Amino acid sequence: MRETQPKSLTARDQNYLWHPLTQHKTAPPPLGIVRAEGALLFDEKGNTYIDGIASWYTAMYGHANRHIVDAMTRQMQQLDFVMFSGFTHKPAIELAERLLALLPSNQRRIFFNDNGSTAIEAGIKMALQYHHNQGEKRDTLIAFEDGFHGDTFGAMSASGLSVYNGPFEDFLLKVKRIPVPQEDNLADVLSQLKAIIDENACAAFVFEPLVQGAAGMKFHTAKGLDALMAICQKAGVLCIADEIMTGFGKTGKIFASDHLEQQPDMVCLSKALTAGMFPLSITSASEQVFNAFLSDEVHRGFFHAHTYSAHPVGCAAALAGLDLLTSEQIAERRSYIAKAHEKFIDKIPGHPAVENARTMGVILAVDLAVETDRYGNFRDKLYTFFMDRGVNLRPLGNTLYTLPPYVITNEQLQQVYDVMEAALDAVETWQS
Known part of the structure; x- marks a missing residue:
């Protein structure tokens, strides 16, 4: 019988595409994204993700900015x-x-x-x-x-x-x-x-x-x-x-x-x-x-x-x-994010999973007290942890970071922090 249901984007992708920074023999299939707006990405299954790194630091004014x-x-x-x-x-x-x-x-x-x-x-x-x-x-x-x-x-x-x-x-x-x-x-x-x-x-x-x-x-x-x-x-x-x-x-x-x-x-x-x-x-x-x-x-x-x-x-x-x-609105959002980052950094220095935490402007980074390769199982585990909780963050080896769009809402930014903090607790469990 002929297939009547169209294949997913992910399935179609696997037949033809060669992705950057990917070892295709071991990497999981890519996620099919169908829409983006503001600080959010939407996949083909209807799931929503906060773009916590502004898609490699590009979409700083939000996706589909009118x-x-x-x-x-x-x-x-x-x-x-x-x-x-x-x-x-x-x-x-x-x-x-x-x-x-x-x-x-x-x-x-x-x-x-x-x-x-x-x-x-x-x-x-x-x-x-x-x-x-x-x-x-x-x-x-x-x-x-x-x-x-x-x-x-x-x-x-x-x-x-x-x-x-x-x-x-x-x-x-x-x-x-x-x-x-x-x-x-x-x-x-x-x-x-x-x-x-x-x-x-x-x-x-x-x-x-x-x-x-x-x-x-x-x-x-x-x-x-x-x-x-x-x-x-x-x-x-x-x-x-x-x-x-x-x-x-x-x-x-x-x-x-x-x-x-x-x-x-x-x-x-x-x-x-x-x-x-x-x-x-x-x-x-x-x-x-x-x-x-x-x-x-x-x-x-x-x-x-x-x-x-x-x-x-x-x-x-x-x-x-x-x-x-150069607008007043974006200047205010940049200032808010910078101050919110500083508050988050003040919360976590004593955490046993944290080796170093720092922030500059809208950039926030946390080094984990873990030895790991830049690309490897531990990094992939962290990435999956974040995506399963609706936040797009891409760890760099043992470094967690966020560089969010300036238009991210206060609630969305708090969700990014919550997921990062949850990851610190999870790292302790994974190591024990």
């Missing part, structure tokens, strides 16, 4: 797409003007890409060619241990998480790594950095300012980062701030770089740039960097492009997102 959807719809009906080589358009110009008003004051030029990895890729290529155009061959990048900057080759080279890079390490760019600066190691890290610069032809320092996201929401000090940047810039090493995760209000300021006294030479943005509505990214640069590409010789220009660069619909989404980011 202001952003309407702006994208209007743009589609006026100018859907035009290539950005030889042409320009109003959404790209307006977005550049508004972003540069918010970015560190030395940023003067906006280069468009299509995702976070390619924003970093462009920044690294700009840095290498910047020195080349001035007659220098600088072939070394400086990056933090355990950093993550994306999965294209340049971005992957700067990243320090071997779980992602392992098979490709023989093919990567030359990178020297240093620990993140803390109060107790700053003198040693500064010494390591000076030695690296003395012994190598260093082109750029690529870093996630103040928070290393994929490493497990690890924090480091603004004072220490300022000191590192000052040494690099004195030596002509360009500083590339990866604000792909930290940007757009997550650390308590519009950009994490706003906590610093030193200004980066380049800034990379994506994710919340378009609130998850459209794949778009930018690499901003100082006028000094831009001017190094000006020449009567054509080949000294930056010959790097993406077909969908400065997509008008993506720019419209980003402009609408900036409306919300």
